[in-house]
Amino acid sequence: MTIIIKKKESLELLQGNEAIARGALEGGVRFCSGYPGNPSSEIIDTLAKAAHSLSIYVEWSVNEKVALEAATAASFAGLRSIVCMKQNGVNVVSDFLTNLTLSGTKGGIVLVSCDDPSGISSTNEEDARPFATLTDIPLLEPATPQEALEMTRWAVELSEEIQNVVMLRSVSRLSHTRSNVHMKNLPDFNTKACFDISTAFHTFPVVDKHKARDAKLVKASQIFEESPFNRYVGHSRPELLVITSGCASNYVVDAVGILGLKDRVGILKLGTTSPLPVKLLTRYLSTCNRILFAEEIDPFLEKEIKSLAGDLAKEIGLKEFMGKASGHIPSCGELSPGHLMEVLGNLFNISWKKDEYREKISGLIKDAIPPREFGFCPGCPHRGSYYAIKLALAWDNRQGFVSGDIGCYTLGIWPTGFNQVKSVHAMGSGLGLACGYGKLDQFGFDQPVITVCGDSTFYHSGLPAMVNATFNQADVLLLILDNSATAMTGFQPHPGCGKTAMGNVTDVVDMEGLCRSMGAEVMVADPYEMEKTAEIIYGLLQKRGQRVLILRRKCALVQGREGGFPYKVEIDQDLCLGEECGCNRYCTRIFRCSGLVWDNQVGKACIDKIICVGCGICVDICPQGAINKTIK
Amino acid sequence: MPLNLIITGVGGQGNVLASQILGRTAVRHGFKVTIGETFGLSQRGGPVMSHICISETKNYSPIIPPNMAHIILGLEPLEGIRIINEFGNPETTYIVNSRPIHPLNVIAGEVEYPDPEWIRDVLAQAGRTLFWLDAAQLAMDLGGPIMLNMIMVGALCALPGFPVNGDQIKEILPEIFSKKAIEANLKAIDVGGGLITENEN
Numbered sequence: 001m002t003i004i005i006k007k008k009e010s011l012e013l014l015q016g017n018e019a020i021a022r023g024a025l026e027g028g029v030r031f032c033s034g035y036p037g038n039p040s041s042e043i044i045d046t047l048a049k050a051a052h053s054l055s056i057y058v059e060w061s062v063n064e065k066v067a068l069e070a071a072t073a074a075s076f077a078g079l080r081s082i083v084c085m086k087q088n089g090v091n092v093v094s095d096f097l098t099n100l101t102l103s104g105t106k107g108g109i110v111l112v113s114c115d116d117p118s119g120i121s122s123t124n125e126e127d128a129r130p131f132a133t134l135t136d137i138p139l140l141e142p143a144t145p146q147e148a149l150e151m152t153r154w155a156v157e158l159s160e161e162i163q164n165v166v167m168l169r170s171v172s173r174l175s176h177t178r179s180n181v182h183m184k185n186l187p188d189f190n191t192k193a194c195f196d197i198s199t200a201f202h203t204f205p206v207v208d209k210h211k212a213r214d215a216k217l218v219k220a221s222q223i224f225e226e227s228p229f230n231r232y233v234g235h236s237r238p239e240l241l242v243i244t245s246g247c248a249s250n251y252v253v254d255a256v257g258i259l260g261l262k263d264r265v266g267i268l269k270l271g272t273t274s275p276l277p278v279k280l281l282t283r284y285l286s287t288c289n290r291i292l293f294a295e296e297i298d299p300f301l302e303k304e305i306k307s308l309a310g311d312l313a314k315e316i317g318l319k320e321f322m323g324k325a326s327g328h329i330p331s332c333g334e335l336s337p338g339h340l341m342e343v344l345g346n347l348f349n350i351s352w353k354k355d356e357y358r359e360k361i362s363g364l365i366k367d368a369i370p371p372r373e374f375g376f377c378p379g380c381p382h383r384g385s386y387y388a389i390k391l392a393l394a395w396d397n398r399q400g401f402v403s404g405d406i407g408c409y410t411l412g413i414w415p416t417g418f419n420q421v422k423s424v425h426a427m428g429s430g431l432g433l434a435c436g437y438g439k440l441d442q443f444g445f446d447q448p449v450i451t452v453c454g455d456s457t458f459y460h461s462g463l464p465a466m467v468n469a470t471f472n473q474a475d476v477l478l479l480i481l482d483n484s485a486t487a488m489t490g491f492q493p494h495p496g497c498g499k500t501a502m503g504n505v506t507d508v509v510d511m512e513g514l515c516r517s518m519g520a521e522v523m524v525a526d527p528y529e530m531e532k533t534a535e536i537i538y539g540l541l542q543k544r545g546q547r548v549l550i551l552r553r554k555c556a557l558v559q560g561r562e563g564g565f566p567y568k569v570e571i572d573q574d575l576c577l578g579e580e581c582g583c584n585r586y587c588t589r590i591f592r593c594s595g596l597v598w599d600n601q602v603g604k605a606c607i608d609k610i611i612c613v614g615c616g617i618c619v620d621i622c623p624q625g626a627i628n629k630t631i632k
Numbered sequence: 633m634p635l636n637l638i639i640t641g642v643g644g645q646g647n648v649l650a651s652q653i654l655g656r657t658a659v660r661h662g663f664k665v666t667i668g669e670t671f672g673l674s675q676r677g678g679p680v681m682s683h684i685c686i687s688e689t690k691n692y693s694p695i696i697p698p699n700m701a702h703i704i705l706g707l708e709p710l711e712g713i714r715i716i717n718e719f720g721n722p723e724t725t726y727i728v729n730s731r732p733i734h735p736l737n738v739i740a741g742e743v744e745y746p747d748p749e750w751i752r753d754v755l756a757q758a759g760r761t762l763f764w765l766d767a768a769q770l771a772m773d774l775g776g777p778i779m780l781n782m783i784m785v786g787a788l789c790a791l792p793g794f795p796v797n798g799d800q801i802k803e804i805l806p807e808i809f810s811k812k813a814i815e816a817n818l819k820a821i822d823v824g825g826g827l828i829t830e831n832e833n
Contacts, residue, residue, distance in 0.1 A: 013652070013659040013667075120670065144691065177694040178655050178667040250693030258697055337697040354699040354721055361717045364754045369714050370743035372642070372679050372735040416736060585741055592736045594677055610768070610777045611733065 023152025229271025238266030379556030428461030438474030641707025668694025786824020
């Protein structure tokens with residue numbers, strides 16, 4: 001049960017993503033779609049929980065582009081819709097988006113991008129905001145969960161008013177912030193979906209449609225001039241004007257408060273960040289000659305406003321701009337109150353650092369705090385898969401390597417996956433790269449390449465690459481690491497699961513059948529049977545053509561919830577030779593499972609009974625046979 | 633002046649749920665709460681940190697400013713000590729579970745896990761008060777490692793002057809836990825509270 005289905009107004013602790021979901025409902029949204037990706041996943045997860053009781057439709061689509069297309073159909077039929085993704089997803093939708101924004105829309109449609117400064121759970125820290133300027137659509141940036149709710153609700157109406165997509169940009173820190181949120185009453189849901197066949201949505205004539213899109217943007221900028229989401233606090237003639245947006249604005253407010261600069265620093269928090277509200281900016285730029293920009297990832301506002309200030313130079317005069325370009329604000333990574341205290345402290349000559357305390361602590365701890373390395377969970381099937389890959393590539397001994405992809409198994413670039421993965425970029429790209437390696441033999445390339453791809457990733461964008469492999473007769477060996485879930489983002493269902501976002505039973509899209517129909521040789525193995533799987537992989541490495549091996553085993557966390565594992569694992573410390581064994585602590589040094597640890601007191605391996613889940617796969621790795629499993 | 637609290641630990645210890653329960657209880661009793669959560673790449677085993685700011689007047693930002701934590705609740709000792717330089721100060725109160733969860737690089741023998749007694753010493757010198765609790769064992773006694781977070785929440789709420797108390801937390805728990813799990817979690821709050829009052833006396 002989720003709080004956001006409450007029909008009446010109430011005050012609740014809501015996560016940023018839950019607030020976006022509630023805002024959509026308060027805005028009358030009835031069609032919701034997306035593809036899972038941190039930090040955006042909880043929006044659709046939350047709406048899915050509300051679906052049945054509020055009679056809305058919610059789906060996890062196969063990828064972001066299809067998600068936007070599906071939501072657009074609802075818009076064309078007059079319904080209000082929302083489509084949610086992480087920053088990388090906006091790249092995937094961009095082909096449709098650039099055309100959709102020319103044709104225009106009907107029912108309100110909001111595209112939510114949750115960006116990930118510092119790449120906390122991403123392969124990059126891409127800023128998706130330039131897609132708003134690229135496609136000439138309005139951009140909103142909430143700063144708090146309360147504002148996320150209000151902006152989403154308003155974005156739906158704005159979209160309907162200007163008949164185009166509206167983009168809402170969150171960041172990880174906001175999406176995963178919980179705070180007080182005032183929810184309003186939910187409206188009644190009763191619009192009938194209907195496509196008016198006297199209308200049509202397309203991009204022709206292109207130049208006319210482009211003009212019409214520009215006009216919509218002008219209308220949006222006029223609306224933005226009066227928006228309550230743009231707020232100024234501070235003196236009417238401040239010594240410094242900070243222009244900020246989104247989550248970063250909270251850090252500015254905190255830093256100004258802590259440093260006691262409220263009377264000297266003015267804060268202009270923009271919520272509507274593209275197109276710029278020119279009159280409003282002219283007014284505030286005129287109040288002060290020193291301007292600092294505080295925003296996350298790219299200098300998006302910084303560039304746009306500097307350019308505007310050039311146009312306005314006669315009116316507002318010469319300005320000193322500080323921000324990412326000047327080096328006052330870090331050019332990459334997530335911001336924090338500390339960053340703002342640093343720059344403001346320097347500008348106003350205020351000392352605030354606890355140097356004495358920090359020196360004392362540094363003296364005490366020195367370098368004794370080891371980092372916590374990323375690793376697969378105890379019982380994770382990926383550990384078994386990579387162990388088998390490592391064995392097979394070693395037996396094969398031809399400088400083979402792994403072309404990786406996006407999911408928990410991306411961790412294969414690190415010791416937890418025995419460093420087997422040598423490239424990772426975007427969803428489905430591991431197999432696309434493999435298609436290329438598979439055609440390099442005429443240039444003397446003779447290394448075997450294994451591609452790994454998760455089940456959800458395979459459906460998302462592995463499929464076209466698989467078709468390409470067959471079409472172009474590329475030699476590829478694809479290992480689909482099928483753990484029956486979109487595990488990394490919170491176990492969302494995908495086309496192979498037989499269940500939809502709303503929990504309805506559906507047909508399973510059969511990955512074996514799909515690959516066979518494309519002419520591939522298809523085998524299935526269990527990654528828990530590491531030696532046997534390694535032999536199969538080795539066998540496949542000796543062949544050519546399109547080969548698919550599905551390594552199928554449920555995600556350990558799902559297995560844990562569904563009754564756990566069968567074994568009790570123990571070390572026979574009489575058999576373990578400890579440091580004396582020639583294996584050089586193979587079980588802990590190489591295998592790296594947090595449930596299998598080294599007992600420093602006796603100098604031998606032992607099981608951490610709290611951590612070990614009882615998958616039992618480590619039994620096979622000990623040369624002494626000292627690891628035992630028994631049925632619980 | 634807000635109360636700045638950091639809960640730090642390892643993925644799978646129930647950090648996010650603990651902060652959610654605390655936050656929901658505080659909101660229910662009229663406080664302005666902001667919780668920033670950091671959970672990284674891995675579902676389990678990576679560091680997880682929640683920044684919780686409780687105020688009577690306004691919502692603050694989801695990241696606590698440098699060296700301004702009033703309380704640091706460490707579900708795991710290494711994760712507790714890891715953040716004291718960045719967020720602690722001489723007045724910080726520490727509540728730390730004493731049982732280590734070894735990182736993989738420690739298990740592999742590449743780096744050493746510091747002696748827990750040394751961690752205890754440093755924490756005692758770093759702040760105002762340290763409650764060094766063998767909460768993991770008590771969690772096992774209550775039914776398993778997943779009980780740890782509620783024991784630690786119980787301890788936290790027993791601190792003198794903490795904005796919400798254990799009874800108020802217990803009123804919220806039925807909204808969070810299934811009927812099957814509720815009894816042990818209610819008990820965990822009391823067990824945790826007892827650890828603080830015991831120490832205080």
